[in-house]
Amino acid sequence: MGAAISLRADFDAEGLRRLARKSKHAAQARRLLALALIYGGGSRSNAARLGNVTLQIVRDWVLRFNANGPDGLIDGKSPGPKSRLNDAQRTAPARAIEQGPTPYLDGVVRWRLCDLAQWLWEAFRVSVSEQTLSREVRAMGYRKLAARPKHHAQDPQASEAFKKTSPAAVAQIANGAAQGKRIEIWFQDEARIGQKNKITRRWAKRGSRPSAPHDQRTRSAYIFGAICPKLGKAAALVMPWCDTYAMNKHLAEISHHVADDAHAILVMDQAGWHMSNNLVVPDNITILPLPPKSSENPVKNLWLFMRENWLSNRIFKSYDNIVDHCCDAWRKLETQPLRIMSIGRRDWANGF
Structure with a gap:
């Protein structure tokens, strides 16, 4: 020895x-x-x-x-089995996720883990489970996130130009109509909530087929909603239709939520009832229209959150029942100012 x-x-x-x-x-x-x-x-x-x-x-x-x-x-963590994917095979799904699937070739319009696993097998003849692939893509910083709505005919250059020129437009309003008051930036949009409702994802046991109630009737109402992400404030009305009359009522409601020592700049799209000559704009509000077909309105993401959590998978018995649920959902939102700040935050609008 x-x-x-x-x-x-x-x-x-x-x-x-x-x-x-x-x-x-x-x-x-x-x-x-x-x-x-x-x-x-x-x-x-x-x-x-x-x-x-x-x-x-x-x-x-x-x-x-x-x-x-x-x-x-000190015992270190076991390295575990060697990864089935090499560096080239590990970065290939990242490129595929960034580019998105080609529907007529890949047969899907969005990647699922099972689709990516099949794509890896066809490209590299490497078989990996969905759990392994999930760990790999998460390690590269990817998560399953809600997409922002984007019009198919949106002009990206117009959106970028709006972001660059909006500070100058805000400064002009601050020196003019605002008359030295501090500025509040509000965003406004409408959402239709009806009996023919959305069905969202829900937790269920693996392999099961969860069901949800779905109505085919067509009664509906519209939520006119506006938020001030910087301050976590919100103002809304539930109306039976979208027209200039309803928009005037909503402008008056927003005006009541603007601080006495402030002037609101209301950012919204160019819908007909937003740009009507018969629109009555309160003295403490100035409208700043978004470019045509723009997706820069954070209220659209707010509708997604409200549908996912409060307004989907329901049967509305009548128009009044729709209004009650819409009002209840908006009141819940108003009690969560941090949620409004989180969903409504836009980097290009933070400096106003």
Whole structure:
């Protein structure tokens, strides 16, 4: 048998015992005490009995201690099995996610994990489970997020130009119609809520077929909603139709929510009832229209949140029942100003 491996000389028995008392790892403390016995002149066999291990394991402790000191005696996390994907195969799904599927080739309009797994098999002949693929794409920073609505004919250049020129437009309003008052930025939009309702995803056991009530009747109402993301404020009316009369009522409602020492800039799209010549705009509001077919209105994401949480998977008995549920949902939203701030936040509008 070869000679015993010597312990490093920059520690002693008392020092290791002191470290063992302070250690938060039971296994490390036990190993430190075993090595302290050797430092004190004890045999390796006694150290093995103290640690309740074999001489070979004591030898492994000595090697780890000599190489990394006391930290070398802490058990590290097992590396686990080697990944099935190499670097090229790991980054390929990232490119596919960024580009999106080609419907006539891939047969889907959005990627699911099972689709990506099939795509990897066809491209690289590598078989991975959905759980493994989920860990890989999450490690690269991807999550399943709600998409912002985007009109198919939207002009990206017009949207970018609006973001660049809006600070100047806000400054002009601040020096003109606002008359020295502080500025509040509001966003406005409408949503139709009706008996022919949406069915959203729901938690259910794997492999089951969850069901949800779905009505085919056509009674509906419209929520006229506006939010001020910076302050977490909201103002809404539920109306039976979308027209200039309803819009005038909503403008009056928004005006009541604007602070006395402030002037509101109301950002909204160019719907007919928004730009009507018969629109009565209160003195403390100035309208700033978005470019045509723009998707920069955060209220659209607010509708998605409200439908997902409060207004979907329901049967509305009548028009009045629709109105009651819409009002209840909006009141819940008004009690969550941080939610309004989170959903309504837009980087390009934060400096106003």
